[in-house]
Amino acid sequence: MPVISAPHDFNEGHLFVDLKSVLGCPLYLKCEGFNFAGSIKLKAANEMVESAEREGILKPDSVIVESSSGNLGVALSMIAASKGYTFLCVTDSRCNLSTRLLMESLGSKVHIVADLDENGGFLGTRIEYVRSLCASDDRYVWLSQYTNPGNWQAHYRTTARQIARQFPRLDVLFVGTGTAGTLMGCARFFRQWHRPVRIVAVDSVGSVAFGGEPGRRMIPGLGMSMRPPLLDESYVNEVIRVEEADTIRACHRMARRGFLFGGSTGTVVSGAAHWLARHDTRDMTAVAIAPDLGERYLDTVYQTNWVQDLFGDEILDPSHPATPFETEDPAAREADRWPQP
Known part of the structure; x- marks a missing residue:
């Protein structure tokens, strides 16, 4: 039984869920939400803060500032409170209310931007606000999760190794893509591993991370x-883009079996299920990474009015399959194995 004195010292990284009984496909889900920050972002946050401390960038009077849609902001709020720093999170209207309240409960300040950037998102506006703060006062320290190598290095040293230890015969890994820290850390690790592993990046429709039109x-x-x-x-073998309606269906599908996961997890699981439906899964070991749990999405993904207002009444129709495996005969899938990279 571990005994800790700082909240960031605890992070359960060895829990996997076998989703075959839930989805009908052979998929192991690495659960990253079992720490005091509630998400995989604790790893990157801890690495970036410790690196800034080692380099002398963070001082006792420093104000950590970061742009975040939620989970990294919570992780930095927790670490800042533990270490005695002030933290300001710059976010936008998509940030869940519960996430914002959690950051404020930990003593952090939250600034919400309202103007869209040129790609129809808020990221550019958030970054511009952070830059203006740093230019106005040298006490502000921007860790910059988007460019900080500590973001991917944290997952190279921890997340990927935990997967490799549990699944030495891993064939394919599904990783959600935001800043690409988790993706690049895992992809770099498995590029050097003893056997080829297919790296499948999962993105949201409307994202321009891999090109395409914003939405x-x-x-x-x-x-x-x-x-x-x-x-x-x-380092990426394939990219899958998932509609948010499919994200919600996957989340509700898992919730009906008692597994309450977050929106990012729903996206990754939906993308993985559709990929697996197109391939012969016999003797295949497939793993997906679940960034967080679902409690912070109770007022969005799991709130009926929110879902129906944005996506229509039919989205939660129980007759609509959440994954292709619910209606497909496994014997009818293509027999050819996918090629190794």
């Missing part, structure tokens, strides 16, 4: 309104 995105977490500076597509 409306209402669920925070995955997707970007700019190309992630950390992204190196040479």
